[in-house]
Amino acid sequence: FKDCSSLTSVIIGIGVTSIGEGAFSDTAYYNDSSNWENNVLYIGNYLIRAKTNISGAYEIKSGTKVIADEAFDDCISLTSVIIPDSVLNIGYGSFEDCNSLTSVTIPDSVLNIGDSAFSFCSSLTEIWFNGNVPDIRVDAFLDVTATAYYPEGDETWDAYQLSQNYGGTLTWVPFEPEQADPEEPIPTEPIPTEPEVEEITVENIKTSTP
Numbered sequence: 593f594k595d596c597s598s599l600t601s602v603i604i605g606i607g608v609t610s611i612g613e614g615a616f617s618d619t620a621y622y623n624d625s626s627n628w629e630n631n632v633l634y635i636g637n638y639l640i641r642a643k644t645n646i647s648g649a650y651e652i653k654s655g656t657k658v659i660a661d662e663a664f665d666d667c668i669s670l671t672s673v674i675i676p677d678s679v680l681n682i683g684y685g686s687f688e689d690c691n692s693l694t695s696v697t698i699p700d701s702v703l704n705i706g707d708s709a710f711s712f713c714s715s716l717t718e719i720w721f722n723g724n725v726p727d728i729r730v731d732a733f734l735d736v737t738a739t740a741y742y743p744e745g746d747e748t749w750d751a752y753q754l755s756q757n758y759g760g761t762l763t764w765v766p767f768e769p770e771q772a773d774p775e776e777p778i779p780t781e782p783i784p785t786e787p788e789v790e791e792i793t794v795e796n797i798k799t800s801t802p
Contacts, residue, residue: 593619600624602635609681609704611638611660629653637678639663643669652676660687661706668692677701677722682709684729691715697722705732711759712736719762725747734759743769 593599599619604611614624617633627633631643632650635655642650643744647669652659654676661683664670668691675682677699684706687693693712700723710716711734719733719740725748737760742749744766754764 603637604636608638609658610657610683610706611640613661613665613683613685615660616640644668644671646715647672652679652694654678657681658685661685662688664688664690665779666690675699675702680704684708685711688712692756694718697719697766698726700724702726705729706712707731708734708759710736720767723748725753727759730793731759733757733762736760739763739765741765743767743768745769 593602594614594617596619596699599616600621602616602621611666621627621635622633622698628643631646633642634653637655639644639656639659640650641660642664644666646667647787649672651674655678656676657678658681659679662682664673664683664687664802666689669688671692671694672736673687673693673696675697679699679702682702685708686690686706687696688711689711690710690728692713693713695718696710696716697720702723703726705726705728709729709732711731713799716736717738719738721742723743724746725742742754742764745768755764762794778788
């Protein structure tokens with residue numbers, strides 16, 4: 593639909609699982625600033641494109657199903673992104689060259705991570721996977737050096753998956769799946785918060801008579 597200058601309205605069916613790069617560029621819908629929300633363009637539950645001047649933290653709208661190819665490409669001032677537990681597909685080059693992005697959490701809803709999805713994210717040092725292993729394309733993390741956390745005990749994360757680098761240098765570390773916030777790992781030994789108090793029983797109490 594690129595360059596369809598009279599295209600003012602778009603409805604995407606629920607069966608669509610991916611959106612190509614620039615699919616709606618230079619359409620009337622794309623060029624209408626009122627359709628952009630905080631520098632991000634959505635069509636229904638599909639995130640189409642973010643302006644490259646977007647900065648700081650960004651939370652993708654709840655209910656979003658697909659992040660289009662190259663949606664956040666070259667957003668060099670994006671420091672963090674929250675991906676909701678509704679996203680099924682992270683497209684090709686979605687976050688390529690997001691040089692300020694330091695950490696990303698992949699929710700358990702995600703089924704596919706496209707080629708170069710996080711390639712050349714030079715500051716990306718932590719990747720958290722909250723569910724079963726998705727289909728991760730071979731160069732999804734090209735030139736990224738990071739620690740990748742996966743849920744301990746999840747059998748979909750087998751030896752083969754944990755031997756892959758997906759174009760980068762990944763160190764795989766398990767975390768406890770019941771953990772509410774994987775960014776604060778649960779210690780293996782509980783840390784006491786209060787000193788232990790000796791229990792006093794009746795036998796320990798001495799009484800005296802006047």
